[in-house]
Amino acid sequence: MKMNKRTFLAGTAAAMALSAGGMARAASHGxxxxxxxxxxxxxxxxxxxxxxxxxxxxxxxxxxxxxxxxxxxxxxxxxxxxxxxxxxxxxxxxxxxxxxxxxxxxxxxxxxxxxxxxxxxxxxxxxxxxxxxxxxRFYEGRAVQGTIAGHMTQSNKIGYIGSYPIPEVIRGINSAYIHAKKVNPDVEFKIVWAFTWFDPAKEADAAKVLIEQGCDVVLQHTDSTAPQAAAEAAGNVYTFGQASDMAEFAPKPRISSIIDNxxxxxxxxxxxxxxxxxxxxxxxxGIGAGMVGIGEITDAVPAEVKAEALALKDAIASGEYHPFTGPLKKQDGSDWLAEGETADDGTLAGMNFYVEGLEGEIPQ
Amino acid sequence: MDLSAINPVLLIASLMVAATPILLAGIGELVVERAGVLNLGVEGMMITGAICGFAIAVNTGSPFAGFVAAAVGGAALSLLFALLTQVALANQVASGLALTLFGLGLSSLLGQGYVGIKPPATGRLEIPVLSDLPFVGRILFGHDLMVYFGIAVVAVVWAFLKFTRAGLILRAVGESHDAAHALGYKVKRVRVMAIMFGGACAGLGGAYISLVRVPQWTEGMTAGAGWIALALVVFASWKPWRVLLGAYLFGGVTVLQLNLQAAGLAIPVEYLSMSPYLITILVLVIMSADKSRAPASLGRIFHASQ
Missing domain, CATH: 3.40.50.2300 (Response regulator)
Structure with missing residues (x-):
């Protein structure tokens, strides 16, 4: 028994030496x-x-x-x-x-x-x-999403699954909210923080909770397709693909998406x-340089809403419109951007506040 | 803040769903540990069960066949652990960790072709009259069968350990394998059977995530549920009903905290987010203040010659 073990070990060592030599050769080659x-x-x-x-x-x-x-x-x-x-x-x-x-x-x-x-x-x-x-500049895509979401909601409640309270996610929430509000003044956002980028079960739970509380559009800033599946099971709920097209859930619940390229x-x-x-x-x-793509807007969205969303997308792509254009106030009511003023990249990069109208506090 | 937005019926109904995967995995691991074996591979067996169940359910169109396959898959993987620890006498902690890593890798390999596919829907129990009762109807009689199966397994395990001779032997093996061996019981056979039961339960728990709770296949989708099940067994001081309590508490607070967030409760989200772990541990630790302790032979290697 012991003898066997020793020969086995010797054999492994020899094999390892051989393969190490092989790797060294390969590395020096090209x-x-x-x-x-x-x-x-x-x-x-x-x-x-x-x-x-x-x-x-x-x-x-x-x-x-x-x-x-x-x-x-x-x-x-x-x-x-x-x-x-x-x-x-x-x-x-x-x-x-x-x-x-x-x-x-x-x-x-x-x-x-x-x-x-x-x-x-x-x-x-x-x-x-x-x-x-x-x-x-995912927030550019969020602006398009917010526009569609604001039109599509019947209950005027839009759910948002956040991952971590970092500037990237907060920008997305603000951008989506501003543009949903623009087309639908009665809209209200319910935000749930999952504190994970990837946990399908938790993401599904979060989506279910939002749907149970009356949201009929759910936006996500987490990585799995679990919220899409939850929305599909619930029926009349719309979602957007996040980071990837998630086209397998089209035409409903997924009605469009933000694609990272x-x-x-x-x-x-x-x-x-x-x-x-x-x-x-x-x-x-952002959208202009092709790093952010907008996935196909499906037929579940009325044609005029689709046209409006695409026009917004083009305006952002050409640089004609900035999603954070004043007048905008912060959540506490203080002024942020004056009429016509656009947010500078420094503020956006470190964004740690909600815009006026959003409820709840950002976890610190 | 608008607490009226939270519907208590839906809350309780969804906590039962959220708790079922860790309940199944936990009760399986409890039996394993009561037999004196520490299998840290729960996560690996869950994820393997998740993909086995998903693949079979998709290919046959039958969720039932999926769950059977999940149990078989989990048990088959646990046999590997049994081979390592009971035959080759390898260290249980290391073997269990290896099993988790292996299971995660194996499942993503098996799952290559299943990303983005929808599984057949698992039917909900619909009992005329009872399911339509206000309040209790949806909570007690409106679930898929696996929720009831989970509770039934807890009851069966409890009765088995407490009232049957076989349960007594299993406990004897877990407390003192030398004494059990001296009395002529087959220590290894008992342990291998316990390990396979644990694997089957973990597999079912995993399949519940991929077939009912999420329902889809995504790599790494159990995301730590196996570790929570393991912790649950310890904090439940190896008692079946406490595993049920712990699982429901954990599932309940998880769902509740999301509900409170969505309703805009003015408690910092960090506290809400950690609350499932804190509350579950706190309650179970307080309950384990009695003289319960781990099975004496837990994690020790048995060889008849020693």
Whole structure:
């Protein structure tokens, strides 16, 4: 018995040595650029992480043998993320995309230790010499969503499932509310914070609760399609795809969607690193640049509402209209934007207040 | 704040739904632990059950077949754990953790083709007259069968452990496997059977999430429910009815806090959000102030020669 174990161990060691040698050979062979991706959810979530992974695949398709991509999914936003990033950098990745807001400090920390590795952090606001940030102006899509939602609600109650109270989510709530209110002055928002990006059971519960309390349109800022399924089961409730098209729930309950399109950006940044032209930047693109897409508005939406929504989309895309245009007040009644004034990016990036008319407090 | 927006009937009805997955997984793990085995793979068995049940329900069109498949799938995965810990005498904690990781990976592999598909609807119990009773009708008689099945399993496990000879043997194995062995009981056989029962229950709990509560397949969809079930068993001090109480408390506060948020209650959301964990633990810890303790052989490896 013991003898067996020893020979087994020796065999494993030999096998490991062999495979290590093989890997070393492969590494010295080509000049592949290694690109790492850190995901907060599973690639099969059908939402946020799914779209980032589509971007990763686009990078592979674009550069073929010149790149090698790796990814780690389901990485919690905490110390674990730092470990995963360190591992990637040690594994030879020269460009690492960290794709969730909660990786912000971890990205900065790890970037300090690996000055020759470039980091790209999604939706954050901290940069460094070798850390750039990128985000999409989802709030532009939320404006279109809010317009449709305001028209579609019969009960005048719109539910909103928030993930975490961070500026990105708060911007979305404000933008959706402003535009729903514009077309329907009686509209009221019920906001539930799930404190998770991805937990289908909890998201389903949140959607059910909102529906039970009379909401007939449910917007979500969480990553799974569970709220869509809950809305479908409930019957006369409308939803919007979040981050991904979620077209499997069209034409009802899903009547439109916000689609994140990261592929062009990922390709561009990978090329910049290859050519040595990469710089730390804060990229923030919207509908105009194609980073935010509006999914097909289905026939469940009346034609004139659809036309109005598409006109708004075009106006935003051309830069003619800004979703945060005054006059706007903050929730406490103080003035924020004067007539015709538009919000500057600094305020939007750190947005931590509701606009006038929204009820409830933002968890701090 | 508008508390009248909360409908108590719907609240109670939905808490029973929210509690069923952890109730099923918890009662299964309770039996396993009473037999002296600590299986930390509940999460892995739940998610495996979730995809097995989902796949079979979609392919056959029958939710019932789905649930059967989920139980079989969970039990099959738990056999791997039984093999490691009862035959190879591996460390139970490590094997259980490995089982969770394995189950998560296996399920996402099996689930590749099932993303975005809708499962057949699981029917609700409709009893004429009774289901239409005001208030109690919807709460007591308006659920899918699995909700009642969960409660029935708790009752059966309780009666089994308390009144039957087989239950006594199982407890003896969990308290002192050496003594049980000396008396001629088959320690390993009892434990393997307990482990498989636990796996089947966890599988059912997982399938309840993918077929009824959510209902769809998404990778990693159990999102920690297995760990909550594990904690529930400990805080319930290994007593069946307390697992039921704990599961309903946890499910109840989870649903209630979402309701309070939607109604705009002026309590900071952070407190509401942590309340299910806090309240459940608090109540169960207070209740376990009596002399209940863990099965004496819990987590210890048994080999007949020692």
């Amino acid at each position: 000049e592949k650029l290694k690109v790492g991706f850190v995901y907060v959810g599973p690639v099969g979530d059908g939402g946020w992480t799914y779209e980032h992974d589509q971007g990763r695949k686009a990078v592979e398709a674009e550069f073929g043998d010149m790149v090698e991509t790796t990814y780690v999914e389901n990485v919690p936003e905490g110390p674990d993320a730092e470990r995963v990033m360190t591992q990637m950098a040690l594994g030879g990745a020269k460009l690492i995309f960290t794709t969730s807001f909660g990786y912000m400090d971890q990205t900065i920390n790890v970037a300090k230790k690996f000055p020759d590795v470039k980091f790209e952090h999604a939706t954050g606001y901290k940069t460094a010499e070798n850390v750039g940030t990128y985000s999409a 990261w592929a062009p950006y990922y390709i561009e940044q990978t090329r910049a690193v290859m050519e040595g032209t990469w710089k730390s930047e804060m990229t923030w693109d």
